[in-house]
Amino acid sequence: xxxYFDNGASTKIDSKIVEAMNPYFFEKYGxxxxxxxxxxxxxxxxxxxxxxxxxxxxxxxxxxIFTSGGTESNNLALKGIAFANKTGxxxxxxxxxxxxxxxxxWLETQGFEITYLKKAITNETILVSILHGNNxxxxxxxxEALGDICKKHNVLFHTDACQSFTKTDLDVKKFNLDLVTxxxxxxxxxxxxxxxxxxxGTKIIPWQHGGGHEFNIRSGTENVAGIVGFREAVKLSxxxxxxYMTKLRDKLIKEILKIPYVHLNGPKNNKRLCNxxxxxxxxxxxxxxxxxxxxxxxxxxxxxxxxxKSLEPSHVLMAIGLTREEAHGSLRLTVSRFTTEKEVxxxxxKLPRIVKRLRSISPLGGSECIPRK
Amino acid sequence: xxxxxxxxxxxxxxxxxxxxxxxxxxxxxxxxxGDIMKVFLKIKDExxxxxxxxxxxxxxxIAASNAMCKLAKGKPLEEAAKITSKDIVKELGGELPLVxxxxxxxxxxALQKAIEDYRKKA
Numbered sequence: 001x002x003x004y005f006d007n008g009a010s011t012k013i014d015s016k017i018v019e020a021m022n023p024y025f026f027e028k029y030g031x032x033x034x035x036x037x038x039x040x041x042x043x044x045x046x047x048x049x050x051x052x053x054x055x056x057x058x059x060x061x062x063x064x065i066f067t068s069g070g071t072e073s074n075n076l077a078l079k080g081i082a083f084a085n086k087t088g089x090x091x092x093x094x095x096x097x098x099x100x101x102x103x104x105x106w107l108e109t110q111g112f113e114i115t116y117l118k119k120a121i122t123n124e125t126i127l128v129s130i131l132h133g134n135n136x137x138x139x140x141x142x143x144e145a146l147g148d149i150c151k152k153h154n155v156l157f158h159t160d161a162c163q164s165f166t167k168t169d170l171d172v173k174k175f176n177l178d179l180v181t182x183x184x185x186x187x188x189x190x191x192x193x194x195x196x197x198x199x200x201g202t203k204i205i206p207w208q209h210g211g212g213h214e215f216n217i218r219s220g221t222e223n224v225a226g227i228v229g230f231r232e233a234v235k236l237s238x239x240x241x242x243x244y245m246t247k248l249r250d251k252l253i254k255e256i257l258k259i260p261y262v263h264l265n266g267p268k269n270n271k272r273l274c275n276x277x278x279x280x281x282x283x284x285x286x287x288x289x290x291x292x293x294x295x296x297x298x299x300x301x302x303x304x305x306x307x308x309k310s311l312e313p314s315h316v317l318m319a320i321g322l323t324r325e326e327a328h329g330s331l332r333l334t335v336s337r338f339t340t341e342k343e344v345x346x347x348x349x350k351l352p353r354i355v356k357r358l359r360s361i362s363p364l365g366g367s368e369c370i371p372r373k
Numbered sequence: 374x375x376x377x378x379x380x381x382x383x384x385x386x387x388x389x390x391x392x393x394x395x396x397x398x399x400x401x402x403x404x405x406x407g408d409i410m411k412v413f414l415k416i417k418d419e420x421x422x423x424x425x426x427x428x429x430x431x432x433x434x435i436a437a438s439n440a441m442c443k444l445a446k447g448k449p450l451e452e453a454a455k456i457t458s459k460d461i462v463k464e465l466g467g468e469l470p471l472v473x474x475x476x477x478x479x480x481x482x483a484l485q486k487a488i489e490d491y492r493k494k495a
């Protein structure tokens with residue numbers, strides 16, 4: 001049995017979504033900018049999709065800019081706002097996704113000042129960018145409180161909601177958000193499509209120049225079929241999925257914490273994304289754990305240095321104060337609405353033996369060597 | 374990312390374990406860098422008659438430890454000391470991802486340290 005516990009990385013596309021996308025490959029394949037019937041059909045789908053996505057976060061249609069995904073939306077938000085202000089100060093955290101951190105690092109080379117959430121807002125601050133739901137440890141930030149602070153200081157507020165979208169409450173008015181990054185493939189939609197919500201009246205500089213598509217903010221022919229898939233993904237998301245995923249998550253956490261020398265990374269209960277569980281196992285390394293799981297057909301991920309190209313442990317795990325050993329021994333299991341209870345039981349059954357086995361061949365572990373099977 | 378041979382050795386590392394009353398032990402690496410390799414040798418007439426390892430680390434580190442043991446078993450100490458990281462990579466089917474080559478170096482160093490340990494005792 002092959003089981004998938006890496007839904008934080010990407011998800012299985014819902015077959016209903018593929019069905020909804022299909023006509024836009026084979027029948028209504030026109031360019032939405034064309035004025036003939038093919039173009040009009042595509043345009044109609046585009047605008048309907050924009051409306052659905054806008055409604056889902058309590059925004060207006062004209063505030064949604066379709067992009068190629070989360071990375072592009074985050075780049076556009078940060079660089080577009082920075083350059084619209086020409087100069088200024090930006091606040092973010094140390095637990096953002098790489099596409100936010102790398103954009104910030106680059107903006108520093110362009111003369112902008114970046115603070116990684118140590119001191120308060122200054123007179124020069126133009127933007128605060130804070131991840132809604134953390135992709136590694138599942139922490140959900142209190143956007144309402146942060147939004148209040150930004151509003152009080154008249155500072156723009158951006159959030160990357162790629163992991164949290166449809167998994168927890170997201171309301172641009174309630175949270176006083178000016179910019180929100182969204183994407184489709186984390187919610188059972190297709191890859192290569194995302195959106196950026198930009199509050200009406202927000203000054204932003206386009207980052208991709210061309211024919212003036214997407215309200216002159218993001219040029220390039222829209223990925224109509226992908227956008228229709230994105231729309232369907234939003235339409236198909238339900239509150240009961242959150243309840244279901246929470247149940248699976250809590251079972252994983254409860255059972256896996258029974259293994260000796262393991263701890264949960266990130267918060268518990270409703271401060272945590274409903275689909276995320278992240279553990280640190282002492283005395284063993286995460287890539288070996290995911291490697292052993294893979295041999296049993298279970299796909300998972302780790303924040304260990306050994307699995308990164310840079311050989312550096314996860315910046316998120318280090319930022320929350322884990323030791324290098326704890327970060328090396330991390331394992332992330334992320335469920336989706338397609339994950340079955342049987343699959344959860346399977347990982348709960350297999351994991352203790354894998355951990356025991358790896359500890360038995362670790363110089364930091366016990367002395368008795370346990371075979372794999 | 375990994376070759377079949379690497380996965381095979383990770384899946385079933387025949388030399389994983391410990392030798393009680395080992396004649397020599399070599400340990401390299403540390404928890405911070407993410408790999409620790411410990412090698413146990415049983416030596417008779419200047420020859421490695423038995424060898425085991427314990428490794429804290431990734432798939433490549435475990436596979437490289439096992440490959441090193443396979444190469445060293447039965448060899449005279451003088452010959453075993455000459456085993457290079459390249460020999461270990463060769464034993465692993467000839468390829469390791471670039472960022473994992475240090476695992477084969479660690480394997481070589483662990484063995485050399487164990488042999489050094491034996492020489493010191495003698």
